[in-house]
Amino acid sequence: MRRLAGLILSCLVLSALALLPSDPAAAARRDGASAGAKWVVSWVGSVQGPYPVGNPSAQPDQRFAFPSEAAGARDQTLRMVVRPDLWGREARLRFSNAFGTRPVTFDGVHAGLQLGGPALLKSSNRPVTFGGKASVTVAPGQSVWSDPVRLAFVRDPADPLLAGRKLAVSFHVAGESGPMTWHAKALQTSYVSPPGSGAHGHEEAEAAFPYATASWFFLDAVEMRAPADAxxxxxxxxxxxxxxxxxxxxxxxxxxxxxxxxKAIYGNRVAVVNAGIGGNQIAGPAEYGPQKPFPGGPSAKSRIDRDVSALSGVSALIWLEGINDFSRNGNAGFDTVKAAMDEVLARLRKERPDIRLIGATVTSALGSSSPAHGFVEQDEKRRDLNDHIRAPGVFDAVVDFDAATLDPSSGGLKEEFVPESTTGGKGDRLHPNRSGYHAMGQAIDLGLFAPKGKAAQR
Known part of the structure; x- marks a missing residue:
């Protein structure tokens, strides 16, 4: 018996040893639990509103999901699908009621891995809490971060099979939300249960979510626990x-x-998050809020803190903006826009000196079919702003999107960048298509983002 007991004890010890990592430091890095781990923003959907004021693209009819704009969401569950650009084993979520007029209560909040449509990967869905509680009420004009939620399906954040996968954040709106804070142009399909249908965020099947939306509501940021060098x-x-x-x-x-x-260079240690808003301006509008909304959202001046400074782990900003200020919607003079841009840059340099400020030259809208764009005076102001952006000392570096997209013979976009990619239309000569965006993304010098003391590949 003593011999048998000894054998059993030896087996148990060997089994326990087998479970220990051969490289504890590597295991700590995989878990995101090393001493240097930190929060890094992984996804952003800059808020505007209230719904339906904005410029969505390819939006399904929302009358069935949200019958009353004044009532907003009513006792129903929203399943917002987002693509984190960096994965960690822990996430935290920010919910915004920035442009609401009454308190909104969220409960039944869950986060899981999208399988397809509104369906989730089996056993991936996890409850989300706020200060240890299953619900939270967000006052008008405010936002709130969730507690960290462990993403059990993320065994190794650096697993290349996670790259490009999408997170489904589901939440129930208790009662009526009133006017909804949203991001109009998601260009990503999310899902909504019918009004009055109750809480379904815990469900991984798709049956409860018959309605689609091409916008994001209430959720405006996701951060991940990441390595110290992310x-x-x-x-x-x-x-x-x-x-x-x-x-x-x-x-x-x-x-x-x-x-x-x-990511070809840094893998799962870099995130590029999108804080663009369709129709946005640098200087205008002068006033913005639930009672005085504007389709282009709040000005860059008024949203820079929420959409840049307040986010974790940000090392660089690329700012491409100005064409809407000079449109017939903005009617701003060059000096006004220049002053507003310089004001924002000065504020960032004071409050966030760790962020590298990169200016992007504004692309041409000359000849646009949009009634608000395409006229000669707008283009003259655009070129003046580009001269300012390129001037030494204004930004820390410059990305020349104008050079990457301009047809010198016409002064407008290159012809191959005009036909739009969303619905296959002829294009408006204001917005580049997929090919144009590809050229813009390829025109950026990756060396601009190399950590200090290191050189990036070009």
């Missing part, structure tokens, strides 16, 4: 960053192209 780049701007005329669900905006190029 970093994020914010692409900040208007519809040409947001991705108008790119492919629906195609992830082929210029920030997406840049991300894939950087």
């Amino acid at each position: 970093f994020a780049i914010v692409a900040f701007g208007d519809s040409i960053t947001d991705g108008t005329a790119s492919t629906m669900n195609g992830d082929d905006r210029w920030p997406d192209v840049l991300s894939r190029r950087l």
